[in-house]
Amino acid sequence: MAQLDIENLSKRYGDFQAVREVSLQVADGEFLVLLGPSGCGKTTTLRMVAGFIEPTAGHVKLGGRDVTLLPPWRRNAGMVFQSYALFPHLTVAQNVAFGLEMRKVARAEIAKRVDDALALVRLAGHGGRLPRQLSGGQQQRVALARALAIHPDVLLLDEPLSNLDAKLRQEVRVEIRELQQKLGLTAVMVTHDQEEALTMADRLVVMSEGAVRQVGTQRDLYERPANRFVADFVGRSTFFEGMVEAPGRFRTDGGLTLACVGGTPGRGALALRPERVGIASTAGSGLDNNLRGTVEFVSYLGALIDIHVRLSPSDRLIVHVANRDGAFVPEVGQPVHVGWPAAAAQVFNE
Known part of the structure; x- marks a missing residue:
């Protein structure tokens, strides 16, 4: 795991400023949640950290190493997508192994890491199944196992629970949080769901219109909101x-x-x-x-x-x-x- 530093990160599309000089520091082993309404810039920020979007300005550093110009597969960041992004024609084990194969890990090591990752998410014995044979919650666990198998420096989660029903969402968010704490993962999650954010985060970042409005613990944001937007959005x-x-x-x-x-x-x-x-x-x-x-x-x-x-x-x-x-x-x-x-x-x- 490693500390993540985001320094004056910005993204502009023509005349539209999607992200405005975002600076954040995520400590080694910390779970940070980016919270805000749709279109506030939180997902764009996460994707710049992952390397899927090139920033207009600013820097991303992992463990003190500047990764701003590196492609996603050279950042060692595990990404869990809202849509799971599983390959429907590949088995569970093949999906989990995909990132390792792209990194040219030895075959014996791949098999061990796949088994270990599936055991972590309580899917041991499911490696031969196809995604369509799994429930939504199980598919999300496969996506999480794939992200963990590469032993990432940082785990990035983009609205990971939004496709699950309310009861399952409550169960899976507890599982993700417990797993993050058990492994000491540095993690950043994006959500618009206040309850998810309050349940899972060590610290919260509230964003609107591409900018950070307040950073703090749940108690900080709820009891001492810095401005009207935060008071209205949190709680x-x-x-x-x-x-x-x-x-x-x-x-x-x-x-x-x-x-x-x-x-x-x-x-x-x-x-x-x-x-x-x-x-x-x-x-x-x-x-x-x-x-x-x-x-x-x-x-x-x-x-x-x-x-x-x-x-x-x-x-x-x-x-x-x-x-x-x-x-x-x-x-x-x-x-x-x-x-x-x-x-x-x-x-x-x-």
Whole structure:
């Protein structure tokens, strides 16, 4: 395994800037996840690291070695594609051996590495099957085994679970994470799925419009988002539009006056996570914000109950209530009181 350094990496297609001066350092054995909406540049960044796309500017270094101009097969990077990219006419063993054959590894060594890789992904004994004889989850494991068989310096995963159903996706992401930790792999994964990213990463990189918006742990990004985009994309937030009238006082466009912490006077938005809000049939006490509203929508989500409360004609709040015995769950149309401490919200100035 090796440290991966991405230095001022950029990609331009004509007038379109797909990736803008991305700089990241992935430590030896770290699992880094690039997270962002479709078209944000995360896959282009990954493919430049792999060598499938030539950067317009910048450098890629593996273990201190500059590989920017090397073809993919000389970078020793294992790639797992969204579509699996298995050869349908080759057996499982032949698919896993493909990268080794391209590297002209000795035949006896190839056989050993194929067996070892299939055992790692719990597919021992499946080497003679064709891809069409496997389930989606098994095909994804074959693609992972092929990437591991070359003993890569870095493992690159491009939306590896997007073609699996929800239950299988949960199982395979745990398997990949456990395998990465067991082998001490340096890994970079691309996904637009927040739950995947939060479950698997050591650190997250949130991207939009080709640029890095924030890098940090799950807790960093969720509890201390650097900007409104990150607050909106990672997790769920209610945003009140309005003005910071003074530090600690926010007035919404709907006329509500809310207590907050900090903020520079001027136009902006106040963000509030739904689990930070309390809800009751009567007004609470001891909270900086206590407001009356009417329930507009209630959604049962299993472990959580999603409650939408109208506070003014233009202000609506989302509340998450844990699904447990004795929890207060109002009905649609019922008047309620909601409250939260000033420190629970975050202000983003325009």
